[in-house]
Amino acid sequence: xxxxxxxxxxxxxxxxxxxxxxxxxxxxxxxxxxxxxxxxxxxxxxxxxxxxxxxxxxxxxxxxxxxxxxxxxxxxxxxxxxxxxxxxxxxxxxxxxxxxxxxxxxxxxxxxxxxxxxxxxxxxxxxxxxxxxxxxxxxxxxxxxxxxxxxxxxxxxxxxxxxxxxxxxxxxxxxxxxxxxxxxxxxxxxxxxxxxxxxxxxxxxxxxxxxxxxxxxxxxxxxxxxxxxxxxxxxxx
Amino acid sequence: xxxxxxxxxxxxxxxxxxxxxxxxxxxxxxxxxxxxxxxxxxxxxxxxxxxxxxxxxxxxxxxxxxxxxxxxxxxxxxxxxxxxxxxxxxxxxxxxxxxxxxxxxxxxxxxxxxxxxxxxxxxxxxxxxxxxxxxxxxxxxxxxxxxxxxxxxxxxxxxxxxxxxxxxxxxxxxxxxxxxxxxxxxxxxxxxxxxxxxxxxxxxxxxxxxxxxxxxxxxxxxxxxxxxxxxxxxxxxxxxxxxxxxx
Numbered sequence: 001x002x003x004x005x006x007x008x009x010x011x012x013x014x015x016x017x018x019x020x021x022x023x024x025x026x027x028x029x030x031x032x033x034x035x036x037x038x039x040x041x042x043x044x045x046x047x048x049x050x051x052x053x054x055x056x057x058x059x060x061x062x063x064x065x066x067x068x069x070x071x072x073x074x075x076x077x078x079x080x081x082x083x084x085x086x087x088x089x090x091x092x093x094x095x096x097x098x099x100x101x102x103x104x105x106x107x108x109x110x111x112x113x114x115x116x117x118x119x120x121x122x123x124x125x126x127x128x129x130x131x132x133x134x135x136x137x138x139x140x141x142x143x144x145x146x147x148x149x150x151x152x153x154x155x156x157x158x159x160x161x162x163x164x165x166x167x168x169x170x171x172x173x174x175x176x177x178x179x180x181x182x183x184x185x186x187x188x189x190x191x192x193x194x195x196x197x198x199x200x201x202x203x204x205x206x207x208x209x210x211x212x213x214x215x216x217x218x219x220x221x222x223x224x225x226x227x228x229x230x231x232x233x234x235x236x237x
Numbered sequence: 238x239x240x241x242x243x244x245x246x247x248x249x250x251x252x253x254x255x256x257x258x259x260x261x262x263x264x265x266x267x268x269x270x271x272x273x274x275x276x277x278x279x280x281x282x283x284x285x286x287x288x289x290x291x292x293x294x295x296x297x298x299x300x301x302x303x304x305x306x307x308x309x310x311x312x313x314x315x316x317x318x319x320x321x322x323x324x325x326x327x328x329x330x331x332x333x334x335x336x337x338x339x340x341x342x343x344x345x346x347x348x349x350x351x352x353x354x355x356x357x358x359x360x361x362x363x364x365x366x367x368x369x370x371x372x373x374x375x376x377x378x379x380x381x382x383x384x385x386x387x388x389x390x391x392x393x394x395x396x397x398x399x400x401x402x403x404x405x406x407x408x409x410x411x412x413x414x415x416x417x418x419x420x421x422x423x424x425x426x427x428x429x430x431x432x433x434x435x436x437x438x439x440x441x442x443x444x445x446x447x448x449x450x451x452x453x454x455x456x457x458x459x460x461x462x463x464x465x466x467x468x469x470x471x472x473x474x475x476x477x478x479x480x481x482x483x484x
Contacts, residue, residue, distance in 0.1 A: 049330045050323065050483035066330045069242035077327045083320035087260030093324075096259075099252050100244055100328045125261070141324065 001026055002047065002075075002149050002180055007056035009042055009204075016042045018204040019056070024180045024197075026148070029171050031191030032184040034201035035229050040184040041079070043201070044153050047182075048077050060149055072101045075149040076142030081134040081157070086127025090117060090137045093126060094144065101145045115140035116166060131158025139167070149180040156190050168194045188225050202229040244329055249338035257312065257342060266308060270350070274300040278357050282365035289374040290355075290362045291381060297354030298385045303414075305350060305389060306396025309343045310409045313400035313474075322483050332479050340397050347393040351386040380449030388443045394467045395439060401474025404481075439466045 002024035009017040017039045024030040032040050045051040047058040049065030057064060060075045068074050084093060094108045112122045115136040126134065135155050142150060150171075156164050171194055175181050185191045191198065192212065198221075199209040207228040208215055215224055257263055274297040281296045313336070316322040329335050366373035399409040420438040423430040434441045435458055442462040445455035 045483065048327045050326060052480075052482065065327075068330070070244060070328075071330060072328045077324075079323050079327070080320065083323045085260060085315070085319040085321055087262050092259050096252055096255065097324070097328060099248060099255070102244070102248065 001062065002058075002060055002151070002182055003062075004043065004047070004058045005056050007043065007046055007053045007058055009039075009046060009051065010054045015204050017046070017053070020201070020204070020206055021056075022199045022206055022209050024149070024182045026180045027175055027178050028196045029175045029181040029183060029194050030197045030199060031195030032182055032199050032201065033188060033191050033225065034184075034186065034207075036186055038186075038201045038229075039204040040186075040201060041153055044077075044079060044151055044182070044184065047151060048075075048079060050079070070101060070145070072097070072145040072147065074145075074147055075151060076145065076147040077151045078135075078138040078142045078155055079151070079153045081131065081138040081155070084126040084134060084137070087125055089123050089125055090129065090133075091122035093137060094122075094141060097141050097144045103144060107144060111140040111144055114143065114170075116163075132160055132163050135159055136163070139170070148178065150174060150182070152181070152183045154184055154186070156185060156187070164190070188222055192221060200225060200228055243331075244334075246334060246338065249329065249334055250341060253312075253335070253338040254342040256315075257308075257346070263311075266304075266311070270301065270304045270308070271353075273304065274350070274354055275357055278354070278361050282358075282361040283368055290358055291374070291376065291378055293361050293365070294351075294355045294358035294377075294382070295385060297357055298351060298389060301347070301350040301354060301389055302392050305343070305347050305393045306399075306413055307410055308346070309340075309393050309396030310400035310413065311406055312339055312343050313397055314404055314406040314409065317404045318406055320484075326483055333475065336401070336475060336478060340394075343397060344390055344393055347389045348386060351382075351389050355382070378449055381447075382449075384446045384449035384451075388447045391443060391446075391463060391467065392439065394471070398467050398471035398474060401478060402470040404474075404477065436461050437465055438462060 004020050004022050007017050007020045008015065020039070020043055032043070034040050042051065043058075046053045047060065047065060060068065060071075065071060065075075091108060091112065094111055095105065098105065098107050112119070117133065117136055117140070121133065126137065129137065135158055139152065139155060142152065156167060159167060171181050171183065175196070183191065183195065195212065197209070197211050198215055200207045200215070208224065212221065215221060258267065277300050278293050278297045282293050316325055325335060326332055362373050362375070396409070396413060399413055400406070403409045403412075417440055420434050420441065424434045436442065439462045442455075442459045445451045446459060451459070
């Protein structure tokens with residue numbers, strides 16, 4: 001269970017997040033949808049204890065992130081697939097994570113296989129990875145500790161169609177086993193395919209939330225999304 | 238739950254030590270460190286003499302004294318330049334523990350490097366004596382040995398402090414390397430400049446320690462420059478890392 005309680009974040013007087021509240025129930029995939037710069041990444045970083053909210057709080061399994069003893073067992077995070085040391089091998093990235101969680105090295109091999117990276121690819125430096133491979137590695141890193149919640153920021157970026165399909169299956173499976181999955185994207189059709197619930201955000205505020213059926217009532221989700229986010233539109237009037 | 242579930246500090250130490258050696262860049266860095274130290278000792282032993290264990294070990298220490306602080310800077314800034322802080326601090330949100338686990342292995346490496354310098358100096362002393370046809374001097378002054386080990390640790394700590402303060406490797410390295418030149422300039426400004434350097438330049442202030450004969454006045458001056466270049470920047474740097482929004 002992931003919860004945001006009236007989270008506000010101000011940067012130099014500008015509100016990046018404004019009283020954001022929503023929850024990700026266990027056993028669901030919740031899509032976190034909004035245009036670029038809407039505040040999705042900021043919200044996820046606050047949840048992971050990397051940024052301080054100006055006010056409000058975010059909790060995982062009922063506790064603020066900073067109070068989790070070994071967060072890697074409670075919540076897996078992929079916040080930026082590009083944020084890797086280019087000289088480190090994929091296997092080494094996972095090994096460091098496994099060491100921190102006190103997991104056996106065999107878990108590294110399991111995870112590599114789970115995310116579809118071959119042994120040879122695992123031994124290569126991450127600097128030579130495509131974005132899609134980095135996403136797979138990042139998802140694998142998030143899954144090391146078999147956490148009960150998962151927070152993924154734009155995980156589908158750079159994945160090829162097979163990769164996107166693979167990820168959908170993986171996330172549905174995890175939700176099916178009770179995991180609470182929060183997945184951000186700026187692409188509606190991507191989220192539509194996998195999510196049970198949607199939280200639409202724009203200009204730092206939650207614009208709408210609910211199940212896909214609730215939000216799409218009577219018209220297409222795309223229309224709803226475009227209407228709701230029209231005030232953050234960058235095109236000339 | 239209790240603190241038992243937390244990542245043991247020994248694990249963090251193992252992880253951060255491993256990060257010192259798990260990329261090509263860090264392997265090259267370690268290789269250069271060893272090679273430069275070796276070359277300096279060999280050069281001095283073969284061409285300049287004397288065949289004196291103390292002097293040769295000290296020479297190796299000079300190379301370490303320049304390169305170890307750079308290693309320190311790269312270690313504490315690396316998570317920010319490669320943005321891996323994003324994953325490291327999500328696995329251990331208590332950032333202070335991660336910082337401590339980063340600093341200790343580098344400081345340990347400074348001590349090990351001094352021991353290694355001594356090990357290199359032993360055969361070189363014998364070689365130098367043979368090549369130059371002079372008697373080798375095997376006497377080791379424990380005070381000097383401890384002194385320059387302490388100086389190596391101090392300058393490494395200075396590198397760590399600079400790195401944490403600036404969180405930017407190029408800036409910290411430039412300041413670290415340019416600083417002796419600036420102090421050289423200040424010293425030439427007359428008696429006031431000289432006094433300033435005695436109290437505030439870590440290199441000048443640690444000369445007595447390096448030679449292994451510290452007086453009371455030396456200790457006070459050393460403490461002042463350590464406060465300015467190690468303690469204060471490290472304290473500010475740690476606060477900065479603890480409070481910073483990781484982007």
